[in-house]
Amino acid sequence: MAGELSSPMLSDALVILGAAGIVIPVFTRFRITPVIGFILIGLLVGPFGLGKLVYNYPLLEHVTITDPEALEPFAEFGIILLLFTIGLELSFKRLWTMRKLVFGLGALELIIIGGMLAIFLSMLGQYWTGALGLGLALALSSTAIVLPIAGTTSPVGRAALSMLLFEDIAIVPIIFMLGAMAPYAQNEGWEGLLDTLWLGGLVVVALLVLGRLALPRLFAQAARTKSPELFLAASLLVVIGSSLATAAVGLSPIVGALIAGLLIAETEYHGEVESIMEPFKGLALGVFLITVGMSIDITTIWDNFGPIALAVVLVLTFKALVTGLLLRMMGARRSTATETGILMASPSETTLIVLAAASSALLIQPGTAQFWQIVTAIGLTITPVLARLGRIVARKVEPAPELPPEDRGTPRVIIVGAGRVGRLVAQMLTVHGKPYVAIDSDADLIETAKREGYRAAFGDAARGHALRNLGIENALAIILTMDEPVLAQRLTSKLRKAYPDLPIIARARDTRHAAELYRSGASHAVPETLESSLQLSEAVLVDLGVAMGPVIASIHEKRDEFRIKIQQDAKLEVKPKLRTSNVGAAG
Secondary structure, eight states, rough: HHHHHHHHHHHHHHHHHHHHHHHHHHHHHTTOOOHHHHHHHHHSTTTTTTGGGGTTTTTGGGGGGOGGGHHHHHHHOOOOHHHHHHHOOOOOOOOOOOOHHIIHHHHHHHHHHHHHHHHHHHHOOHHHHHHHHHHHHHHHHOOHHHHHHHHHSSSHHHHHHHHHHHHHHHHHHHHHHHHTSSOOOOHHHHHHHHHHHHHHHHHHHHHHHHHHHHHHHHHHHHHHOOOOOOHHHHHHHHHHHHHHHHHHHSSOOHHHHHHHHHHHTTSTTTHHHHHHHHHHHHHHHHHHHHHHHHHHOHHHHHHHHHHHHHHHHHHHHHHHHHHHHHHHHHHOOOOHHHHHHHTTTTTHHHHHHHHHHHTTTSSSOHHHHHHHHHHHHHHHHHHHHHHHHHHOOOHHHSOOOOOHHHHHOOOOEEEOOOSSSHHHHHHHHHHHTEEEEEESHHHHHHHHHHHOOOOOOEEOOTTTHHHTTTTTTGGGEEEEEOOOHHHHHHHHHHHHHOOOOEEEEEEEHHHHHHHHHHHHOOOOOOOOOHHHHHHHHHHHHHTOOOOOOOHHHHHHHHHHHHEEEEEEEHHOOOOOOOOOOOHTTTT
């Protein structure tokens, strides 16, 4: 009996793991996001794909999803892990600085788009309560797909994050409001909303207090055991416990997951937690995308191709225009507003939740709900295509910076990052008469740097055209100064493949990160923790009366000793010290 019960579950697990093993390598090879691959796999193995043929061909049962509904908890868990890792990338300080964007831009985007869509749908004959539910549902955008594409540090990522955070917060009031507007509802919905808000507030405060007190001790104990399994268990305990706590009082579990991530981000263990959770988040997110693909019925789409295609085009175009205009009104650059608007145009996975709530409240008919569910699934599927289209249009609207033709042939150092570290490097290069140009995707940093006299240009170094426009093919060296470990590692690997002889000097968070940068191809990786220790040693030795010459010599020896050790830890051939003759030749 146990074997019979577990057989469908094992079959589904085999399909999912097989999909992950096939989709990710194949789509990565062709530089296509795996998001599309997972959705297509869901379409293929779901009830509207090969699942239709199981009755005639029983063997297909082993390569199809036999119980799509059984995957929904895993899909929800994937979204929870995604919000948890987003919290890890943020901090309370950064979230506080974003409050105007979250509750200003985010609220405006949802209210204006949702309201205008509701007016349009009511003009088409939909009753106003159902039109409002549909408008708010379609105004939402996909956290699960948009943020992995845009990140959280670029101007596009920050703008998208602020709107998505507000949408995630607003989802609970929206669902309660729909319930209160149901034909059979009286005041229970509004009373339930008030109860949820004050109970949710108490739970959030309790999580913040307990997290501040307990999490550092919990992860310190896990770290002392030096057991990755225990560290993973502690991480899952925190995220699941926080999610269950907020879900128990009626809030969305993703609110608890985000709070858990923010709390751990304040500890010194956030880097380890982020790295250990990454594979689980990716796999669980893949399950969610497979469930999206399984909801697409090709037959229904074909039978209603005209109305569905028109609805998809109108919704995407309207959302892109309104979002872009709002961003421009709030001071965003044309390229940022354009790219963010197009990226945020598609509906969300939470759109499906709101549609289900509106349908169960009898605000819309089941057929209407199914129509917009298909529109939503198609929108989610083409989100990566929208991201690529947004980048192309943004480049047309506001081209990347180019040096004058006479400057492009001049050898110079390219500094990626115009923040505190980048500006200090620029100062030292200027002192010694070495030409440079700094690049950063933060328009405010670039304006500040230019105002202070630095040679700087706006652009995203992760995109090859921005560096090519700055003349990277003739660069003396490139210096990565941003405090973004994953981005630094990816950019190092990309640059090393494209420019094998280019000296790449990268800022590392610690010795472990430095080893990863060396494995990715860095010529030199400078750990912040090591350099601060060496500077402290230099200061105390000089204060104790040791001559400056021997102190500096010993500091250099110790630095070389650590560099060799890090390279050995990275299992690389120990490299000689970076030659400075080329840099010096630029005079």
